[in-house]
Amino acid sequence: AVVKYLLCVVRLQHAGRYNDDFDDGEDIAEFDDNDFAEFEDVSEDPAVDVEKEPPPRAAPSSTPIEDEEDEATVENEDGQDEFEDADAQDQDMYSKYDNEEFEGHEKTNPSFKDTLIYREVPAHLQNSWESYYMEILMVTGLLAYIMNYIIGKNKNSRLAQAWFNSHRELLESNFALVGDDGTSKEATSTGKLNQENEHIYNLWCSGRVCCEGMLIQLKFLKRQDLLNVLARMMRPVCDQVQVKVTLNDEDMDTFVFAVGSRKAMARLQKEMQDLSEFCGDKPKSGAKYGIPESLSILSEMGEVTDGVMDSKMVHYLTSHADKIESIHFSDQFSGPKVMQEEGQPLKLPETKKTLLFTFNVPGMGNTSPKDMDSLLPLMNMVIYSIDKLKKLRLNREGKQKADRNRARVEENFLKQTHAQRQEAAQTRREEKKRAEKERIMNEEDPDRQRRLEEAAQRREQKKLEKKQMKMKQIKVKAM
Amino acid sequence: MDLSAKIIYKPPNTETNPTLEDPTPDYMNLLGMIFSMCGLMLKLKWCAWIAVYCSFISFANSRSSEDTKQMMSSFMLSISAVVMSYLQNPQPMSPPW
Secondary structure: OHHHHHHHHHHHHHHHHOHHHHHHHHHHHHOOOHHHHOOHHHHHHHHHHHHHOHHHHHHHHHHHHHHOOOHHHHHHHHHHHHHHHHHHHHHHHHHHHHHHHOOOOOOOOOHHHOOOOOOOOOHHHOOOOHHHHHHHHHHHHHHHHHHHHHHHHHHHHHHHHHHHHHHHHHHHHHOOEEOOOOOOOOOOOOOOOEEOOOOEEEEEEEEEOOEEEEEEEEEOOOOOOHHHHHHHHHOOOOOEEEEEEEOOHHHOOOOEEEEEEHHHHHHHHHHEHHHHHHOOOOOEEHHHHOOOOOEEEEEOOHHHHHHHOOHHHHHHHHHOHHHEEEEEEEEEEOOEOOOOOOOOOOOOOOOEEEEEEEEEOOOOOOOOHHHHHHHHHHHHHHHHHHHHHHHOOOOHHHHHHHHHHHHHHHHHHHHHOHHHHHHHHHHHHHHHHHHHHHHHHHOOOHHHHHHHHHHHHHHHHHHHHHHHHHHHHHHHHHO | OOOOOOOOOOOOHHHOOHHHOOOHHHHHHHHHHHHHHHHHHHOOHHHHHHHHHHHHHHHHHOOOOOOHHHHHHHHHHHHHHHHHHHHHOOOOOOOOO
16 A cells, blocks of 8 residues: 555646646546555545645745845755755655545644745855855955055155155255264264154254254155045145254354244143243234234344345245245253143243254145255255354344343243252251261261261251251341 | 354253143053953954054054063064964954944
8 A cells, every 4th residue: 555655646736747648648547457546546646736835835945046146045045945845745745645545533733835034044054145245345454554654754755755855955065964864873974764653754954054953844644544645535644855954053043033924833831841930921913024914023122023034035035935834043042842741941941042843845745756846946045044043143132132032031930949949958958967867877987987977967067057047147137 | 144143952841731642642541452452352253453543543643752672562462462362263354233
């Protein structure tokens, strides 16, 4: 019976697949053995059912194809589909058959077609790179950063070289030493720019009268950093060339002066130690002295402005006003104000006679190497200023005023730090006493010890007497 | 043009005020290390990727006098954080939206 059952199943499957042969199949059934005759009626129902099965099975199988956007997985789903189809088909037929064959058998729920669950394959097991799109984005970002680094670095390097090529002749004719990176103990002229960073280049020139030396810093934009490039798209900034000339004491008279763009002047007056102390007035407009309105002047006294603003200087400033950020001459230059945590510093900061020039490179970031030639006249102005200041001397009145200013500043400073200096003096005195006592204690010879002790006692007595005298004097004066 | 003046060699750059120097490379280095540690300990892929970016930015902004060993170590740490996160969990990163 089992064999007949199996054979029948095979026939039914065969019948279900080839609908063309369906009629033939029926005919064959009629002419078959009596063994199979009993299955004749039964064969129709499952056959009909089988016919019905493929179309509804086809319907759900098509929808998953539509649902799945991922083309690569359609094949898998289809394969699974077919598999599940065949399985379900068999099971269905078997259950139907069981119902007919066996009595008392519970009818199993044949709703397989409703509860087909299509499991999603985990993304990392799928053979597709598309699911890793975030990683690809990240790597692309990194590659973009590296590309920008290389391009930016090269651009900065080309700009620096272009600047140096156009200025080399002028510098070499004026200075004996051009380019020294400070690595060797003696002064050696390397004749090259010193690269501090991917965006900062230094050049030290020395060996000229009227000045100690000149440090030129090419402060380019950070073209090598992509973040900086993006930030600059929001807020455009310029490349800058900063020239700092340090002078010997005899090369400059005592005054403080600055000229530059209005914004720069306002900022410098707040930031710079010497400008805030000596140039208290608000920046004056440059129009009074024949230079463009966009420039303003900070000066210690009017005489200084008159002295600096001669016709040639005015000519320089007028023709290159757009490139000048700030020009700062000072004999009390000590850099920007230093914020100290423990209150005021005990000593006045060290000052040096300095000329500080800051120039903007034209192009507002989009500079080309050709723009560097336009900075050459500004370097001429620097050299001219150095020579001029050597000759510029204040008259007697001006000098007196300048000296008074400096004395005033020093006095203010001393007043502010009075309390602290007192404390420091006190501690120093105590230290001295302690050191002396120790010396006496350490002395081996008892005689010498006694003598030293007596000497210390005598000194203390003298001090007390002096103090008493002073007090008496003050009292007398008060009276 | 009178070259009778004395020649002085350039004073070392250490004279420049350290507070004026750009703190970006140091901050980025520190951030990079923090993100790598987070990525390694908490198995967060995006932390590790950000660490790689931080170490690149720190390298781009670094001064030439700075130690290359420091740069290399931070770079290697961030790369190892990325590799470890993917070995532990090969699933692709999911966007936060």
